[in-house]
Amino acid sequence: MLVIENLVKIFEGEKARRSRQDGGDGESRKTKEIRAVDDVSFEVKEREMFTLLGPSGCGKTTTLRSIAGLERPDSGEIRVSDRVLFSMGKGRKVHMPTNQRQLGMVFQSYAIWPHMKVFDNVAFPLQVVPRKSRASKEVIRERVMAILETMELTEMATRQATKLSGGQQQRLALARAMVTEPELILLDEPLSNLDAKLRESLRFELKRFQRELGITSVYVTHDQVEALALSSRIAVMKDGKIMQVGRPRDIYEKPANQFVAEFIGTSNFISGTASNREGEFLLVDTDAGQLRVTVETSLPVGAPIILAVRPEGISMSAEAPTGTEPNEWSGEVITRSFLGDSVDHIVRVGEHELRVRAPSAVSIAPGTAVALRVDPANLSVIPG
Amino acid sequence: MREGTLDSDGPVEALPDEFSQRADPDPEGGRIWRWFNRLLDAKSLTLILIVVVVGYLAITPLAYLIHGTFVDDGALSMDSFRRAYEFSGIWEMVYNSLAYAIGSALLAFVIGTSLAYVAIRTNVRFKSLLVATALVPLIIPGLLYAIAWIMLSSERIGFINQVSNFFIDRPIVNIYSLWGMIWVEGTHVAPLVFLFMAAAFRSMDPSLEESALVCGASRWTMLRKVTIPLVRPAFTGAILLVAVKAIEGFEIPALIGLPTRIYVFTSRIYFEVQNFDLGAAGALSINLMLISVIGVFALAKLRGNARDYATVTGKGFRPQTIDLGRAKGPIAAVVLFWFILTAVLPFLVLLYTSFLPYYQKFTFEAFGKFSWDNYANLFDNRIFWASVRNSLVLSFGSATIIMVMVGIAAWLVVRGRMRGRNMVDQLTFLPMVVPGLVMGVALSFVYLRNPLPIQVYGTIWILMIAYTTRFMPYGMRYAVPSLTQISPELEESAHVSGATWWQINRRILIPLMIPGLMAGWIYIVITSIRELSSSLLLYSPGNEVLAILIWIYNDKGELTTVSAIGVLLVLTLILIVTVAYKLGGRIGLQTD
Numbered sequence: 001m002l003v004i005e006n007l008v009k010i011f012e013g014e015k016a017r018r019s020r021q022d023g024g025d026g027e028s029r030k031t032k033e034i035r036a037v038d039d040v041s042f043e044v045k046e047r048e049m050f051t052l053l054g055p056s057g058c059g060k061t062t063t064l065r066s067i068a069g070l071e072r073p074d075s076g077e078i079r080v081s082d083r084v085l086f087s088m089g090k091g092r093k094v095h096m097p098t099n100q101r102q103l104g105m106v107f108q109s110y111a112i113w114p115h116m117k118v119f120d121n122v123a124f125p126l127q128v129v130p131r132k133s134r135a136s137k138e139v140i141r142e143r144v145m146a147i148l149e150t151m152e153l154t155e156m157a158t159r160q161a162t163k164l165s166g167g168q169q170q171r172l173a174l175a176r177a178m179v180t181e182p183e184l185i186l187l188d189e190p191l192s193n194l195d196a197k198l199r200e201s202l203r204f205e206l207k208r209f210q211r212e213l214g215i216t217s218v219y220v221t222h223d224q225v226e227a228l229a230l231s232s233r234i235a236v237m238k239d240g241k242i243m244q245v246g247r248p249r250d251i252y253e254k255p256a257n258q259f260v261a262e263f264i265g266t267s268n269f270i271s272g273t274a275s276n277r278e279g280e281f282l283l284v285d286t287d288a289g290q291l292r293v294t295v296e297t298s299l300p301v302g303a304p305i306i307l308a309v310r311p312e313g314i315s316m317s318a319e320a321p322t323g324t325e326p327n328e329w330s331g332e333v334i335t336r337s338f339l340g341d342s343v344d345h346i347v348r349v350g351e352h353e354l355r356v357r358a359p360s361a362v363s364i365a366p367g368t369a370v371a372l373r374v375d376p377a378n379l380s381v382i383p384g
Numbered sequence: 385m386r387e388g389t390l391d392s393d394g395p396v397e398a399l400p401d402e403f404s405q406r407a408d409p410d411p412e413g414g415r416i417w418r419w420f421n422r423l424l425d426a427k428s429l430t431l432i433l434i435v436v437v438v439g440y441l442a443i444t445p446l447a448y449l450i451h452g453t454f455v456d457d458g459a460l461s462m463d464s465f466r467r468a469y470e471f472s473g474i475w476e477m478v479y480n481s482l483a484y485a486i487g488s489a490l491l492a493f494v495i496g497t498s499l500a501y502v503a504i505r506t507n508v509r510f511k512s513l514l515v516a517t518a519l520v521p522l523i524i525p526g527l528l529y530a531i532a533w534i535m536l537s538s539e540r541i542g543f544i545n546q547v548s549n550f551f552i553d554r555p556i557v558n559i560y561s562l563w564g565m566i567w568v569e570g571t572h573v574a575p576l577v578f579l580f581m582a583a584a585f586r587s588m589d590p591s592l593e594e595s596a597l598v599c600g601a602s603r604w605t606m607l608r609k610v611t612i613p614l615v616r617p618a619f620t621g622a623i624l625l626v627a628v629k630a631i632e633g634f635e636i637p638a639l640i641g642l643p644t645r646i647y648v649f650t651s652r653i654y655f656e657v658q659n660f661d662l663g664a665a666g667a668l669s670i671n672l673m674l675i676s677v678i679g680v681f682a683l684a685k686l687r688g689n690a691r692d693y694a695t696v697t698g699k700g701f702r703p704q705t706i707d708l709g710r711a712k713g714p715i716a717a718v719v720l721f722w723f724i725l726t727a728v729l730p731f732l733v734l735l736y737t738s739f740l741p742y743y744q745k746f747t748f749e750a751f752g753k754f755s756w757d758n759y760a761n762l763f764d765n766r767i768f769w770a771s772v773r774n775s776l777v778l779s780f781g782s783a784t785i786i787m788v789m790v791g792i793a794a795w796l797v798v799r800g801r802m803r804g805r806n807m808v809d810q811l812t813f814l815p816m817v818v819p820g821l822v823m824g825v826a827l828s829f830v831y832l833r834n835p836l837p838i839q840v841y842g843t844i845w846i847l848m849i850a851y852t853t854r855f856m857p858y859g860m861r862y863a864v865p866s867l868t869q870i871s872p873e874l875e876e877s878a879h880v881s882g883a884t885w886w887q888i889n890r891r892i893l894i895p896l897m898i899p900g901l902m903a904g905w906i907y908i909v910i911t912s913i914r915e916l917s918s919s920l921l922l923y924s925p926g927n928e929v930l931a932i933l934i935w936i937y938n939d940k941g942e943l944t945t946v947s948a949i950g951v952l953l954v955l956t957l958i959l960i961v962t963v964a965y966k967l968g969g970r971i972g973l974q975t976d
Contacts, residue, residue: 068880098879111877115895124891125881176881186880 001216002044002067002184005090007076009037009062009240036062037073038240044184044218044233049210051219053227054237055263060220063237064186067218068105069098080184099128104177104185108192110169112161118172119144119157125180143179150213151175166194167202174209185217191226203229224264228252236260254380261308261382268314268354270307274299281376288350292326292376299381306382311344311357313378318364321371327379329372333364347372427885431800434792435808441853442814444835445826452829453666464663468656473647480641481631481648484565489627491570496577496622499722502715503578504585507705509716513723518575518582520727523957525914526572526635527934528950532730533568534559534639535737535943541745543733560644569636571726573629577622584618603706621686628679631672632819634917639938649675650821650917657921662828669822677817731954738947758948767928768949774844775913775930782851783908786859787901789852794863795893799872809860816857823854824921842924850918855908862907866900867893906964910957 011034037059044050052060065071066086067078075089085101087094104125113121126140135143148154151171156164164172170190177185190206191199207230210217221227227234228248236243236251236259244256255261258269272286281292282299284307293307321330331349343363345356347370356372364370453464503514524532537544537559545555558564592614596606612619637651647655649672656665708715737743739754762768790812796802797809818826827850831841840846870893878888916931923932930953937945 068876070876070879098876099882099884101880102882103880105877105880107873107877109871109873111871111873113874113878113892113896124878124883128878128881128883128887128891176877180882 001046001048001081002050002218003077003079004043004063004067005041005077007037007040007063007066007073007078008035009059009066009071009073010034011036035240037066040076040237040240040242042235042242042245044216047214047216048232049207049215049217049219049230051221051227051231051234052237053221053224053234053263054243056222057239058237059240060222060237061188062240064188064218064220067184068103068186069096069101102180102182104180104182106170106173106177106185106187106190108189110173110190110193112164112169112172112176114160114162116161117157118148118153118159118161118164121161121172122147122176122179125176147175147179150209167198170194170202171205174206178213178215183216185215187217187219189221190219192221192223199226206230228264236263238263255308255382258306258308258382261380266311266355267308268311268352270309270352272305272307274301274303274305276301282381284381288329288352291374291379293379293381294376295381303383308380308382309354309374309378311355312342313374314354314356315373315375316345316347316356316358316362316364316370317373318368318370320369325373327374327376331370331372333366333368333370335366336363338363345370430792431796431802434789434796437789438793438808438811438856441849441856442811444830445818445823445853446814448829448833449666449669449822449826453663453670456663464667467661468664468667473645477647477649477652480562480646483562484569484637484648485627485631487562487566488569488573488630489623491566492574492577492626493619493623495571495574495722497581497619499574499719500578500581500585502719504582505706506708506715507712508708508719509712510719510723514578514719517723517727518578519961521572521575522910522961524727524730524954525916525931525957526633527639527914527916527931528734528954529572529730530568530636530639531934531938531943531946531950532733533564535733535743536729537564543729543746546746560640560646562641562646565636565640565646568640569630569633572636573626574726576629577626580622580625581615581618584615588614617686621683624679624683624686628676628683631679632676632821634819634821634920650819653821653825654920657825657828662825665825666829669819669825672819673817673822676819680817731951734947734950734954736947737944738951740944743941743943758944759952762945762948762952768933770926771928771930771933774847774927778844778847778851778929779909779913782848782855782912783859783905785848785852786856786908787863787905790856790859790863790904791894791897791901794860794867798864798867799875812860813857815853818854820854820915820917821921823850824918827853827918828921842927844927846922847919847927847929850922851912851915854915854918855912858908858911859904862900862904863897866897866904869900870896902967903964906960906967910960910964913957914953 040059040063042050052063054060062071066073069085072095073086073088076086077084077088077090078086080101080103083096084092084094085096113124116124122144123140126135126143129135145154145157148157151174153168153171153175156168156172161169161172173190191202194202203226209215210230219227219230228251231248233245233247234251235245238259244251244260246254251260252264255264255267261267261269270286270288270291272284272291275283275285275290277283277298278292280294282295284291284293284305286307291307299305321328329349331347331354334346334348334353336343336345338360340360342357342360345358345364347354347356349372354372358364454460454462456463499514502508503511508514520529534542536542537557539545539555539558539560542555542557542559544557548554548556559568588611593606593610596610597603601609631649634650634654637646637648638654640646641648641651642655649668653665653668653672656662656668736746736750738758739756740750741753741755741757744750793808793812797805797812815823827846831846831849834841838845840849874892874896875888878892883891914931915929916935919929919932920935923929928936930949934946934949934953937943937949
């Protein structure tokens with residue numbers, strides 16, 4: 001539905017600082033030219049919630065703003081269904097003005113117009129349609145009330161928009177974005193302005209709307225938990241490039257590279273080299289001993305690889321290691337910290353310090369010798 | 385789904401706009417046509433028009449002033465300077481100017497700062513009186529304030545000297561002196577310092593002082609080591625502000641200094657203009673302007689630095705007030721005395737005189753001669769009504785023109801992406817460095833040679849140009865913040881919603897900017913309705929404004945008429961300021 005091909009957006013040094021969010025970090029300030037979006041291509045399917053995830057400065061917001069037409073990319077192509085929104089360097093030159101792209105967008109600050117009532121905020125997109133195709137006042141009224149009903153804002157219709165609570169403002173922004181029933185809705189960190197509790201409940205609400213109304217949307221966030229919880233698919237971005245695209249579970253369980261593994265959740269990394277296969281397992285030589293890994297692809301013997309394992313993928317017991325089981329280490333607890341629903345332990349294994357997450361019932365004092373075990377399925381292989 | 389999806393290859397028909405330019409129909413040909421096309425659309429035309437008008441207003445006066453001063457009969461010449469400085473009193477004039485500026489600045493600073501500290505940081509009585517007194521310069525124009533003080537303290541018949549004659553058998557003050565000028569100017573601008581310093585004291589984080597106390601410092605040590613160093617940038621700012629204002633000021637040196645030949649720069653310029661030596665006036669103007677440029681730039685730089693200071697956070701603190709203890713009574717008396725001296729007495733003397741048949745000493749018998757005759761005569765006076773009309777047309781007109789103009793200029797500066805937008809910013813601020821009288825001289829240079837297709841010299845339109853130019857920077861002061869506080873996302877979301885540039889302006893930007901623009905509009909109305917210094921050089925008989933009328937009657941010695949006009953003007957200003965406050969304007973807190 002939404003197709004983006006080879007999108008490139010370059011900021012001059014000066015502009016990069018002005019650009020609201022991306023490219024604002026100290027490092028990029030020194031360089032003269034910043035490729036904020038660097039050859040980005042992806043496709044969003046009908047009814048999908050597609051998330052652009054990455055740290056600040058990774059180009060996710062610039063990509064979103066390019067789709068909206070608020071930034072003008074340097075080259076590439078953006079299409080929605082059969083409409084070309086932008087094209088440059090692909091045999092045609094198109095840059096459709098923002099106001100003709102017929103998209104919906106929810107801004108980080110919600111951008112609710114403070115001088116208008118709730119009703120007028122939602123009615124605005126219908127009222128600015130060119131006169132010849134504009135709906136009548138009654139039709140506009142019906143459509144606005146219908147969407148307010150969906151968003152459970154009917155009672156608020158005549159209220160001043162600024163009088164709404166954070167959650168209501170968010171629903172209002174969503175209502176405004178959807179009132180024209182656009183093919184595509186863009187969401188720019190819509191939950192980042194809310195406190196943690198509200199954010200969580202709105203996350204579920206957003207997911208419900210998405211499902212029930214069958215909206216196709218592109219969602220930008222730097223919050224990996226949000227991304228994992230909401231998205232149909234995620235594109236993890238770094239320095240203007242896409243690192244990995246996949247379903248949340250795939251991204252979490254099979255990170256394509258070290259950046260993704262580090263950025264999504266926390267991971268322990270162990271470097272090693274590939275060795276022989278043993279049945280369904282690949283043997284990997286590491287300085288913490290030989291490990292078994294479940295991996296489909298075969299790797300040449302001696303290839304350098306990195307193994308990643310999540311803190312909750314390691315099990316820990318205070319008994320002495322049996323010495324016979326595969327993927328077993330002996331180590332010593334250095335510190336622990338209580339997280340409420342779990343306890344994180346830092347365990348020293350040889351040269352490595354591994355983070356191990358144990359259920360809150362298990363809490364082992366520093367200095368205790370422990371045995372660690374890793375299920376081969378919990379180890380993911382990242383090409384080194 | 386909306387109707388009318390667009391052809392995938394086709395150029396997109398649209399109003400070109402700032403956020404995204406028109407789709408290029410074909411990359412090679414028609415470049416000039418496209419450029420021309422973009423130039424002709426309504427938005428670009430508006431913006432270009434504004435840049436041209438702002439540039440014209442800001443630059444022509446200065447260019448003509450410099451040309452007229454340095455060029456004599458088509459040749460470069462310093463003759464004007466020679467004529468301007470070839471009088472025996474030259475050093476005295478420079479000394480007077482500096483003494484006047486520094487003296488009144490220090491006086492205003494001491495009074496204003498102490499009152500501000502007392503009002504913000506102590507539990508003094510009559511706090512609201514202090515705030516009311518702060519509005520005096522807005523309500524009683526310098527012209528009237530000076531006339532009132534002349535009436536109060538002229539050597540022979542001033543009320544204050546009458547009192548002292550009664551007690552100690554000799555007059556104690558002579559208003560017609562350098563000290564008199566310093567006193568009148570200093571007390572008139574003290575409220576500005578008060579507002580400036582009150583803001584500084586209010587925005588200071590009290591925990592900075594409290595932590596000094598916790599560390600064991602005494603209140604005095606705290607004041608010396610923490611409070612004063614923290615507000616020092618504000619100190620310098622306040623002094624500079626009023627010193628620049630004093631050196632540019634015309635009314636007080638003219639009314640008090642001219643009769644006894646105590647010249648300062650501004651009154652000397654006026655003197656030269658009256659001798660029809662515009663060249664010499666220009667030479668003096670250029671020097672005066674250089675001095676005020678230095679002041680204004682120092683002030684701007686200081687403001688820039690002040691932003692780095694952690695004290696001014698813009699947060700409204702509610703500092704704990706200091707208990708004055710036994711000093712409470714005496715300090716309250718001082719506050720009350722100050723209010724009576726600078727607000728009540730000047731107005732009362734005008735009111736008293738306005739009811740008299742002829743100007744005379746204060747006596748109780750005089751009350752018996754009270755009548756409304758002066759007012760009745762005024763209402764029958766055609767020139768009075770003409771001046772009222774002119775003043776209203778000019779102040780409402782210039783305020784409206786300015787706010788529309790700077791509204792668009794502010795958009796260019798804050799939101800525009802075009803090159804040279806900083807230049808637009810600087811252009812709108814340029815008139816700030818031109819004292820009112822100098823603007824009068826400069827505009828005389830311009831419109832005696834008249835670059836415009838229509839004749840403005842000798843009409844009220846030259847005054848409209850003068851006011852619009854002079855008060856443009858004030859307007860910009862209101863317009864820029866009112867725009868910067870609007871998040872760009874509010875416009876972007878309207879744009880994504882399908883609104884065009886005009887729709888965004890009409891439905892989003894202008895409604896949101898209106899409160900700020902209104903506040904600026906009212907401020908300019910208040911300031912321009914009493915404008916004297918540039919009007920004096922530019923008006924022509926038949927085109928008087930109220931301030932000019934006061935000036936003329938004062939010159940003729942018709943002080944009862946002057947007082948009647950003054951009372952009416954003050955009452956009108958009180959009305960406007962009250963309405964502005966009711967509307968929630970931020971008028972009084974504008975420090976300049």
